[in-house]
Amino acid sequence: MASLINCPHCSARPADEFTIKGAVLKRPKADANAEAWMDYVYLRNNPRGRHREYWHHTSGCRRWIIVERDTATHEIFGTFDAALGAPAEVIL
Ligand SMILES: [Zn+2]
Numbered sequence: 001m002a003s004l005i006n007c008p009h010c011s012a013r014p015a016d017e018f019t020i021k022g023a024v025l026k027r028p029k030a031d032a033n034a035e036a037w038m039d040y041v042y043l044r045n046n047p048r049g050r051h052r053e054y055w056h057h058t059s060g061c062r063r064w065i066i067v068e069r070d071t072a073t074h075e076i077f078g079t080f081d082a083a084l085g086a087p088a089e090v091i092l
Helices: 034-040
Strands: 003-009 011-014 019-025 050-056 064-070 078-079
Touching: 003 064, 019 034
Parallel strands: none
Antiparallel strands: 003 011, 019 050, 050 064, 064 078
C-alpha cells in the first residue's frame, strides 16, 4: 500500500495515520426493503481492482476522506473530502 496518503486537509501524510472504514457504496433509499438494507450493511463485496473507500484520518485532522485506489496494486488515483463527495464522473 502507498506509504503516503494525500489528505485534502493536511497534505501528504503517512498511511499509518489513517483507518480504512469500508467501501463507498450506493446507499438504499430510506423506504427500501429489508433485503436491500441487509445487503448494504452486512453483505459487502470485497472487490479486486479500482474502487473507493472511506478513510478516517485518525491520527491527524480526524476528518473523513474518500480514497480511490486499486486493491490489487495499491495505486491511489485520488483522494477527496468525504463531506464534499467525490466527483460523480469517477464514481464506480
Ligand atoms: Zn487530515
